[in-house]
Amino acid sequence: MIKRMPTHCGDETCSSCVVAGDFIYLAHHAGGFDKQEIAHQMRAAFESIKRTLASVGGTLDDMIQINLYLKNKEDFGGAREVFCEYFNKEYPARMTIITEFLDERCLCQIDGVAYKSHNGSMEALEERISCLEKKLNTIAFGENKEISFNDCRIENMEAGPSCSITCNSTPIGDIGLGNDCTLNFDKCTIGAVLDSDLEDAEERLDDLECRLDDLNSQMDDIDNRKK
Known part of the structure; x- marks a missing residue:
């Protein structure tokens, strides 16, 4: 090409x-x-x-x-x-x-x-995309926030003690979560999860998703050049 x-x-x-x-x-x-x-x-x-x-x-x-x-x-x-x-x-x-x-x-x-070399570029892009995808799975929330998830998977969730979590309308109660926790939610509501502010977290997610889209576009362009 x-x-x-x-x-x-x-x-x-x-x-x-x-x-x-x-x-x-x-x-x-x-x-x-x-x-x-x-x-x-x-x-x-x-x-x-x-x-x-x-x-x-x-x-x-x-x-x-x-x-x-x-x-x-x-x-x-x-x-x-x-x-x-x-x-x-x-x-x-x-x-x-x-x-x-x-x-x-x-x-x-x-x-x-x-x-x-396009092969080198492809490997670098794939590595960056993998890194961004991992960041997308790390979500932080502010105090006294109520967040709903539908078929979402959250990895490396950081939260303080005394978190109130309700899944499928069933309260789990007050729990404390540290680093490296993996939680699966299906139509769940999480309340009062302690971490950074929710709005900042949403902005970070939007920014990461945009960067991920840009990298995927670059990979598509490289694939087209190789054809």
């Missing part, structure tokens, strides 16, 4: 990058034209590439090849030093070219290729 990202330079005929399978092909990136200084413009170019990679789930660590274009041969040393700021001893392959640019203010440009 091929995915073309929107332009980053105001030219609709130039995608910022193209994702083809596990490979990310990056267009030219430049910037920092406010200063005629090679280190400044190199940093601007790298920051631009970082944003493009992030838009498709990649980072500079995924770069396997970089083409460095310089206007002046004398700037190579200064440009090379900036690589040390963005890579930690593991550098991509590089080719350096001396050339002219359409914008006379431009001292350098960068393009290249990155590799991002």
Whole structure:
């Protein structure tokens, strides 16, 4: 599957990058034209590439090849030093070219290729989804709240002593629950469960459910790319 990202330079005929399978092909990136200084413009170019990679789930660590274009041969040393700021001893392959640019203010440009394994992404997403699902099963309630459950399962429920719980209209009585308790409820009502505020808990659940939906969407997108 091929995915073309929107332009980053105001030219609709130039995608910022193209994702083809596990490979990310990056267009030219430049910037920092406010200063005629090679280190400044190199940093601007790298920051631009970082944003493009992030838009498709990649980072500079995924770069396997970089083409460095310089206007002046004398700037190579200064440009090379900036690589040390963005890579930690593991550098991509590089080719350096001396050339002219359409914008006379431009001292350098960068393009290249990155590799991002979808299998690794899938495993990471599955791990994050599993973590979120576990959090969704951890629910906290405030004092003197009455909550009804219908065919719900609550794991790792934390509550203080003297909790009044009624299931199927049958009072269980005053009980104390610690950590790592597993309870099953079928059309049950729980009253006066002690923990954090109910509204905060509901907001946390809504947020986790939204994040879970986003991750599932990313997994669907990865599956589509692999087809």
